[in-house]
Amino acid sequence: MDSQLDERKKKILKAIIRTYMETGEPVGSRTISKYADLNVSSATIRNEMSDLTDMGYIIQPHTSAGRIPSDKGYRLYVDELMIEKENEINEIRQLMIEKTDKMEKVLKNVARLLASNTNYAAMVSVPQYSGSRIKFIQLSRVNTTQLVAVVVSDNNVVRNQIIDLEEEMDDETILKLNLLLNTNLNGVPIQDINLGMIARLKEQAGMHSAVVAMVLDAVAATIQVDEDDLQIYTSGATNIFKYPELADTSKASELISAFEEKKELAHLVKEHMADTGENGISVYIGDEMPVQTMKDCSVVTATYELGSGMRGTIGIIGPKRMDYESVVDSLKSLKVQLDGLVEGTREKGG
Amino acid sequence: MDSQLDERKKKILKAIIRTYMETGEPVGSRTISKYADLNVSSATIRNEMSDLTDMGYIIQPHTSAGRIPSDKGYRLYVDELMIEKENEINEIRQLMIEKTDKMEKVLKNVARLLASNTNYAAMVSVPQYSGSRIKFIQLSRVNTTQLVAVVVSDNNVVRNQIIDLEEEMDDETILKLNLLLNTNLNGVPIQDINLGMIARLKEQAGMHSAVVAMVLDAVAATIQVDEDDLQIYTSGATNIFKYPELADTSKASELISAFEEKKELAHLVKEHMADTGENGISVYIGDEMPVQTMKDCSVVTATYELGSGMRGTIGIIGPKRMDYESVVDSLKSLKVQLDGLVEGTREKGG
């Protein structure tokens, strides 16, 4: 496939993409002929460019314009031509150590930092605790007709819910339920909790009582993660205005709406989780995008993991001519920071 | 002040504002002369308009253009010239009855509906439980080095926090603390809980123990609402593109950033809470705005109240030529719906 491309063609393609990344304008043969380690005239470049156009790696917007990379061209660039270079985002580590009090805030800041560092739009999804287990469950009486259910998982995420009782429940029953819940569910992975399991619990608790059944259902609901609940923080949506090819009103409007609504971003996160590439980094270019709204963009996503199965996604959304190298780099670096975050906290806390 | 304006001038000003709202273009004398109940020629209108310009109610963008309303003009319109008309948003009530399961979702939907109904940008702040009281507190042991603190307030909002212990704590101490907390804090309004109160509790608990002090501090932190924590949902930020006077890149970018960051919106909410006008509705026009970013916009905000002191803010952000009547109307109607929401839920739940 790409072995059709000899060294020089590759060099030229790379030069075209690099230049186009900077300027956002179609690039011409003369510009490339001046490129450092390529000592050929513009005419030769023209011939090569003509070939590259035929092969579909670059596109000519109109007869007398320069060339711009096609999706296929970008793809080749990301897969082969890109050389990774080191790059640090110490700011983020700093920030995280300073205030790890609220996960929310950290993630918001991560998004903000990412956006301002890259000049693209950034998103961060709040980690889902996929592999985590139940550590502790407690039902407590709030008053005669209300209980509160508290569920703590082994990554210290606490979920809770108020349960309105339809009939009174005595202390003994509550005690019994607590015992039942903890003996049966402690250590159980959250995604293993299903209707069958709850049914079995109901039996054990004594199926005569509708109230007990109701309470158990409520507890199950407390545990279960709501699929639509995927929270996402974004930042720098307006960075897209920096790239004329995305900045016209209708496109920008559509994109920014997607950022505001977050539904499509959630879709993107799910998609990424499904087909995570090597390093846990995926690159979607133009039409490869699972989300139609962003077909004029490229998206680079990375999975991060906060210990014990809490997995989230960070992503950068930008123009197709985004600087893939530095974006992939930033994400990788950030991913490492986030992956290390839990250990850091634990040291501090314990 | 405004008694300087005779009936005809008022009518003309009103006509100018109405027309400008629709078109967004400067309006000329001929247009107004054709206005229904104003049987005078354009020349007469010109004279009157000249006066209105001198008085500062309308502005002339350049010599040979029509006039546009000034902030002062809009202000007069909102304060005097606007006649409220009835208008219903049944959709919202419907929506709320259908799925009251998650407050979050309802509020998100409220924002979305508001934005799509008005064609402006909408925001909804998650209510803060300002006047609410503590109903129930419980410390539970999760394992040897961890407690979880759960605080339920009388409007059924549950807050919780994991507490990492630096040294072990026996069950008896936990029991004692639970008793202490509930006897001393039950029924106490949340904003009344301060450092002095906590200090007193610490004394009662036995000031010898650093662990106990730490736990009490953590409980206090759990109770206290984080000031920066004001959550805000937005929708329809991109509606601003519909109004050319806001749609140029730099302005739009700034505005949308404000929507994304939410910090300035939070500021707006606080401001509104402070100086709520009659009906709980405030109107900020142009430079009256507490937030600099939005000085080219108008904002209409309303307070809603979900029973027992839970107060939140809904708001509409649009161009200065926004249709104040229908916006105020929508907000009022919505406010009523939201105010009635808690009763509705309670009926269903109990």
Place this chain on the structure above:
DNA sequence: TGTTAGCACTCCATTAAAACGAGTGCTAAC
């Protein structure tokens, strides 16, 4: 004194035409 018609003038917006220039593709020579 208030209202109106008429008209010259201003200034923005639109359109049309012209000049520009970056870039290609081809050919012929090296």
Place this chain on the structure above:
DNA sequence: GTTAGCACTCGTTTTAATGGAGTGCTAACA
């Protein structure tokens, strides 16, 4: 295989011309 040269294309920018909405003023009228 590489290169210089040149005609040609086509989008962009510049400039000029035209049109028209709207004002401000004056003079006449009720």
